[in-house]
Amino acid sequence: MRAWLLGAVAGLAAVLGTAGAASALPVSFVDGPAASAGAVALPVGSGGRLGAQAQAVDRATGGAVTRAIAAAAFSGSNGAVLTLYGVGPYSRIILIGTGAAPLDRVGLEDYGGRLARAVGEGRAEPVDVVVPEAADGVRDAAALVALGARLSSYSFPAVGVTREVSPDRRLVMRPGSGASGQGEAWTRRWQPLADGVFFARNLISTPSNIKSPQWFVDETRKAFEGLPVTITVIDEVEAARLGMGGLLGVGQGSVRPPRMMAIVYNGAGSERPLAFVGKGVTFDTGGISIKPSDGMWRMRYDMAGAAASVGAVLSAAKRGVRANVIAVVPLAENMPDGNAIRPGDVLTAFDGQTMEILNTDAEGRVILADANAWAARTFSPALIVNIATLTGAARGAVGDDYAALFARNDATASLVAAAGAAVGEATWRLPIHPSTYDDLRSDVADIRNVVEGGAPGASIGAAFLELFVPDTVEWAHLDIAPVAWRTSRAPTVPVGAVGWGVRLFDELATRAEQPSGS
């Protein structure tokens, strides 16, 4: 059936290539004080306070730094940036405000992000980076600054365009005395995390004519080559045999068939794993319940949940975390077509529950139904965390600085929220009223995928997902429709794909770590 079209699509992907290696600012770590010439970046505390390394630079300029701070009324407030050119022996001195307190992890990453941005302006030269004072208990300060710088410097390679990146533009981290081993911490622990975020961002940014479900699978296999994971891919034939009616139903309007993929990383023996189950709609037109054309292009990010799940497991496998983590991603393209599902159709999910599809644009929950049920039965996880660009309503509820969080119990909600807070991925918990499950009942099937009136939209979507998780498994859900794509810059995130969730999941994996030797 329409094999010619499939061939043409495969050919196009081959011509356009894959998500290329994104450019990134190189970093190295050198013990000893900041260089006495060239370019340097310095932290400046509230009131223009300078630490020991910054004072040495100030002395080398005959006090020009102190005078510039006074003349510019530079307060040193967190995030303020002032660049001086050609002062004393220095080509450039970048002053970055760090505010009152020593910095926590997020503060250190943001410092790195701001400095990477400042480094990108002006001529290409290595920049020596003085690392700000870290709060008690925060380890790897220099490596965290490097992480922020790396994340901030991400850019998605334009399709078919090669950008020149000067090898002279790089960072030389100066951790300061008593902080050796930072280079090793970067390579072992934090660079893998940056790789996971970059992989997710590349997947999300890729246009959907390239990004088919099978393409997503191929990119994942390439990224995990040589790493200790087991990848399972279920094609449309196997999915039919297994009864994944939700995945097949959503995918049947596309010439590019759906896939279910699992990536299993085992770092902690026989512990029940954490399962990150992420929505992978490679493009969401809405299907027969078609979306308006304005802004529809952005729906190529409707697989950002799947990207975060896979990116987090990539980081876990690369750094060898002592925890068991799994990514499960249902991948489908939601298209209107002569073969597409219609409003009113009834589909049967993997666990036997029947679903009345009243709106084909509420498709994420339908493919995640199969993914949750299949993940629970196959891997017996301790916890399933769904992550999905599930509803526009989530943004209406929490704005675009939070992901909406749902959980089956308070302890699980706290666990997920705390992990997010620690890494700068903020969540806000929303409720599911018991009546919502009643509202989801259907006259012709077990449940329906939307409720008339539609409110509270984010909670209805969440409740639907929860119905496919047996009560022997803990469950949480992150609706990342508000946060997965940025229209303005943040310190460690350029405009576009955020890779939201990779850091949160990475932190959850760390918190689940088993003592070494067990």
Ligand code: BES
């Ligand atoms: N992918 C969308 C949700 C979305 C909307 C993500 C805007 C990012 C930005 C999802 O599949 C969808 O279409 N949801 C519908 C649900 C409705 C039909 C119940 C929505 O939010 O309108």
Ligand code: ZN
């Ligand atoms: Zn969608």
Ligand code: MN
């Ligand atoms: Mn939709």
